[in-house]
Each structure stands twice: as structure tokens, then as C-alpha cells.
Amino acid sequence: xxxxxxxxxxxxxxxxxxxxxxxxxxxxxxxxxxxxxxxxxxxxxxxxxxxxxxxxxxxxxxxxxxxxxxxxxxxxxxxxxxxxxxxxxxxxxxxxxxxxxxxxxxxxxxxxxxxxxxxxxxxxxxxxxxxxxxxxxxxxxxxxxxxxxxxxxxxxxxxxxxxxxxxxxxxxxxxxxxxxxxxxxxxxxxxxxxxxxxxxxxxxxxxxxxxxxxxxxxxxxxxxxxxxxxxxxxxxxxxxxxxxxxxxxxxxxxxxxxxxxxxxxxx
Numbered sequence: 393x394x395x396x397x398x399x400x401x402x403x404x405x406x407x408x409x410x411x412x413x414x415x416x417x418x419x420x421x422x423x424x425x426x427x428x429x430x431x432x433x434x435x436x437x438x439x440x441x442x443x444x445x446x447x448x449x450x451x452x453x454x455x456x457x458x459x460x461x462x463x464x465x466x467x468x469x470x471x472x473x474x475x476x477x478x479x480x481x482x483x484x485x486x487x488x489x490x491x492x493x494x495x496x497x498x499x500x501x502x503x504x505x506x507x508x509x510x511x512x513x514x515x516x517x518x519x520x521x522x523x524x525x526x527x528x529x530x531x532x533x534x535x536x537x538x539x540x541x542x543x544x545x546x547x548x549x550x551x552x553x554x555x556x557x558x559x560x561x562x563x564x565x566x567x568x569x570x571x572x573x574x575x576x577x578x579x580x581x582x583x584x585x586x587x588x589x590x591x592x593x594x595x596x597x598x599x600x601x602x603x604x605x606x607x608x609x610x611x612x613x614x615x616x617x618x619x620x621x622x623x624x625x626x627x628x629x630x631x632x633x634x635x636x637x638x639x640x641x642x643x644x645x646x647x648x649x650x651x652x653x654x655x656x657x658x659x
Contacts, residue, residue, distance in 0.1 A: 423463075425455030429475060432458035437512040440476035442469035479514040480507040489521045496523045527564040529611050529652050530554065531644055535637065536571040536600070538593060538629040544622075551618035566611035568650060569622050572640035573602040574630040581630045591629035600626040604636050605643040610651035 423439040426432040432441045440461045442448070447469050448456035459467075464474055486501035500519045508514060532554075534540070534547060551567065558565040574580040581602045582591065592599035609621045644650055 423458065423460050425453075426458040427454055429457075433475070433477060434510050437509060440464055440474050442473055443475055444469055444473035447473070477509055479509045479512050481505075481514065481516065482507075489519060496526065498523050498526065522561070525562050525564070527566075527653055528558055528562050529566050529568070530558065531568040531570060531611060531650055531652070533637075533640055533644055534569070534571045535635050536573050536606075536625070536628045537635050538591070538599070538627055541627040544625065544627055548619060548623045551615040551622070554618075555613070555615045566613050566651075567615075567618055568611040569609040569618060570640070570644060570650075571606045571608060571625065572604060572636055573628045574632070574634075574636040575604050575639070576602055578631075580632055580636070592627075593629065598626065600628045602628045602630055605640045605647075607643075607647060607649045610649060611653075 423436045426435050426439070429441040429443065432439050435458070438460050439458055442457045442459075442464045447464075448454075448467070456467075457464075461474055461476055465471060482505040483501045483503075484505055485503035487495075487497050489500055490497045498521060504516070506514065532547070532550075534544070536544070554567055555565055558567075576588065577583065582588070589601055590599050591602055608625065609618060612618065
């Protein structure tokens with residue numbers, strides 16, 4: 393996978409964290425009075441703040457400055473004194489898609505700048521066109537927690553099928569393999585020494601120690617090697633239901649051990 397495409401995917405995944413409260417959570421209630429402009433704007437995406445010095449009316453506190461735009465205007469706040477910042481998207485680089493000639497561009501826009509209001513939804517429109525015969529690097533990252541023990545057997549048989557399917561789209565394909573479970577600290581895994589060595593819930597069953605990320609096989613076109621290396625993997629285990637998948641994805645994105653092609657001149 394081209395690194396630029398992967399970075400865009402990670403950026404979109406982080407968008408909610410950067411923006412703050414999700415739109416669903418923010419929409420749970422209406423705009424309520426707040427004591428400051430900052431608290432007002434952060435409290436709900438529908439909130440606005442009246443900064444006019446003659447507002448609010450006598451006997452009302454500063455909390456009355458925080459309401460929806462319509463309410464503030466009805467109560468006499470001048471339109472030019474209403475503070476209501478919106479999210480903004482600016483396209484910094486948007487080269488046209490060029491799938492087969494010269495400089496290959498598969499994803500557009502290539503660079504954007506975001507200004508986000510907490511809790512407000514922001515839509516991003518991107519365009520993608522697969523280049524003809526463009527190399528594909530597929531790194532298979534598997535959850536090795538105990539609930540996935542039945543799936544591991546299926547993955548062991550996937551090497552040849554994956555390559556055969558991908559080669560129908562492009563002649564240059566490589567696959568690799570890595571795994572993850574969770575952070576090796578409480579409350580994610582048991583820190584009892586015996587459990588760190590063998591986290592299986594069933595006595596007599598041998599499991600691999602948990603890891604936040606384990607790189608197994610660099611990208612290769614050898615399906616037999618993929619099946620052999622994956623065949624040596626053992627299932628592991630942790631305590632809580634969620635696993636550390638996002639941590640592992642970040643490791644794959646930055647680890648040179650994966651062996652991803654730089655794809656210079658391609659996006």
C-alpha cells in the first residue's frame with residue numbers, strides 16, 4: 393500500500409479524536425448556558441456566544457450570552473456580535489488523478505488543512521482511481537487474542553488464494569504478516585508471570601505470550617513462505633474485550649521491518 397494512502401487513512405481515523413466529542417454525543421442535548429465563550433463553543437455544536445458589551449439584559453448573568461444564533465438574535469444581540477465558529481476544510485494540494493502515464497496519482501486531494509469545531513460533523517470528499525498494474529503490498533495484521541483461535545487455521549491456508557486473487561488486478565503483489573494482542577500491562581493483560589508466559593484460559597493448552605505488535609514476515613511474493621511462517625504462529629490471550637488494534641496499525645505504518653515499497657512518484 394502506498395504510504396501516502398496509508399497516512400490519509402490514519403488521519404481520517406484520528407479525525408474524531410482531534411475534533412473532540414462525536415456528533416452523536418454532541419447532539420444528545422440542546423445548547424445550555426455557559427459562563428465563558430470558550431466553554432460555550434465547546435459545549436454543543438449549535439451554541440453561539442454574544443460578545444456585545446450591552447448584552448445581556450440587566451439581572452442576567454454571562455451565561456445568557458450562550459445560546460443558539462436564532463435565540464441570541466431574537467433577544468437583541470447584533471448579528472455582527474455573534475461568535476459562532478464553523479469547521480473549515482482547505483485543499484492545499486489537488487493534482488488530477490493520473491492512473492497510467494507519467495507521475496502516478498491515485499488519491500486526490502493529496503494535502504488538506506482542517507479547522508475543526510468540537511462536536512461538529514465535518515465531511516471530507518476524496519477521489520481514488522487504481523493505477524493500471526500498480527504494485528500492491530498487502531500486510532496481513534491479525535488479532536491473536538484467544539477468541540480468534542478458529543480463524544488462525546483459516547489464515548494459514550490463505551497465502552496462495554490471496555496472491556492468486558490479487559494477481560488478477562496487478563502482476564506485482566507481495567504479502568506479509570504480523571500480529572497483535574494488547575498492551576502487556578494491567579488492565580489489558582494479566583501481569584502474573586505465569587499468565588504472561590501462557591495466557592490460555594484452558595489448563596494444559598499452550599498459548600504464545602501477549603504482545604502489542606509482533607512482526608512475523610516481511611512482504612514477499614512467496615505464498616509458501618507465508619503459509620509456513622503463519623503456520624508456526626500460536627494464539628494468545630488478554631483480559632478485556634477490546635484489543636490493541638490501532639496501536640498495531642501505527643507500528644505497521646512506521647516500521648521499516650515491513651519492507652513496504654517506497655513507491656516514489658506514486659500516490
